[in-house]
Amino acid sequence: MPQLRNPLNVIRWNSDKHYIDALAQIGMPVVDTRWLEPDVEWSKRDLHNRFPAREDFVVKPAVSAGSADTGRYTATDADSRRLAINHAKRLLDAGRSVMVQRYMPEIDTFGESALVFLHGEYSHAIHKAAMLVGEDTGEDTGYTREAMEPWQPSELEIKAAQDIITQVRRLVPGRSMKSRPLLYARVDFVVRGDKPPLLMELELVEPSLYASLAPGALDRLASAILREVAYGNDANNDVSALAHA
Numbered sequence: 001m002p003q004l005r006n007p008l009n010v011i012r013w014n015s016d017k018h019y020i021d022a023l024a025q026i027g028m029p030v031v032d033t034r035w036l037e038p039d040v041e042w043s044k045r046d047l048h049n050r051f052p053a054r055e056d057f058v059v060k061p062a063v064s065a066g067s068a069d070t071g072r073y074t075a076t077d078a079d080s081r082r083l084a085i086n087h088a089k090r091l092l093d094a095g096r097s098v099m100v101q102r103y104m105p106e107i108d109t110f111g112e113s114a115l116v117f118l119h120g121e122y123s124h125a126i127h128k129a130a131m132l133v134g135e136d137t138g139e140d141t142g143y144t145r146e147a148m149e150p151w152q153p154s155e156l157e158i159k160a161a162q163d164i165i166t167q168v169r170r171l172v173p174g175r176s177m178k179s180r181p182l183l184y185a186r187v188d189f190v191v192r193g194d195k196p197p198l199l200m201e202l203e204l205v206e207p208s209l210y211a212s213l214a215p216g217a218l219d220r221l222a223s224a225i226l227r228e229v230a231y232g233n234d235a236n237n238d239v240s241a242l243a244h245a
């Protein structure tokens with residue numbers, strides 16, 4: 001029987017970006033987010049009122065990957081605002097939770113970093129350039145290809161990522177999380193120069209670990225998997241449990 005690593009409880013928790021809210025509530029540095037939930041009826045006016053009055057903002061679904069269904073809007077431009085309302089409405093009508101964030105201008109100047117940890121230990125990092133070019137009009141444009149290069153994170157970044165991973169092990173429901181480190185964790189930050197980084201997202205599901213961009217990363221991953229095998233299995237690792245997830 002194939003085994004899940006990271007385990008099912010982690011995969012469940014991490015598949016929906018509401019974890020950002022859970023992290024915000026315990027004071028972790030995350031991108032400030034406004035949540036629109038599909039369980040209530042949203043009029044266009046309600047949506048208009050929930051968007052920022054000035055500066056660019058982002059509308060994206062709570063469950064996504066590769067920038068799918070994610071758009072960037074200009075708050076003071078009526079056409080852009082109308083497209084943002086349509087975008088949010090489309091997602092909500094499909095029963096999806098919507099996230100509204102200020103467009104982080106640091107993404108354009110400093111970009112985004114992704115720090116990879118194997119069994120809780122820092123392994124390597126990469127850097128991505130800004131990805132959002134404009135509005136989401138509902139056309140299926142697929143996933144955005146990311147422009148990446150190796151990255152040397154600051155001590156501050158590594159420490160901030162470690163703090164988040166420590167908190168995650170407390171927040172995820174389930175026994176095994178308390179006693180075992182995560183096989184892998186990728187912490188994506190908005191880099192902000194001298195200011196502390198902010199969490200854009202945490203990847204405990206997606207196996208894009210960019211091992212080819214860092215010397216030794218693949219060997220470290222192989223060693224971590226061997227240690228994982230030695231831990232043995234429990235119900236959280238059983239792939240058949242996914243069918244009931």
Ligand SMILES: Nc1ncnc2c1ncn2[C@@H]1O[C@H](COP(=O)(O)OP(=O)(O)O)[C@@H](O)[C@H]1O
Nearest residue numbers: 058064065066067068101102103104107130131
């Ligand atoms: N608030 C934001 N400010 C600036 N850029 C953003 C913001 N939110 C998302 N983006 C851009 O969109 C990309 C995808 O968003 P992200 O939250 O990482 O979701 P996913 O990777 O799961 O699609 C990011 O890598 C970033 O380039």
Ligand SMILES: [Mg+2]
Nearest residue numbers: 066067188201
């Ligand atoms: Mg991302």
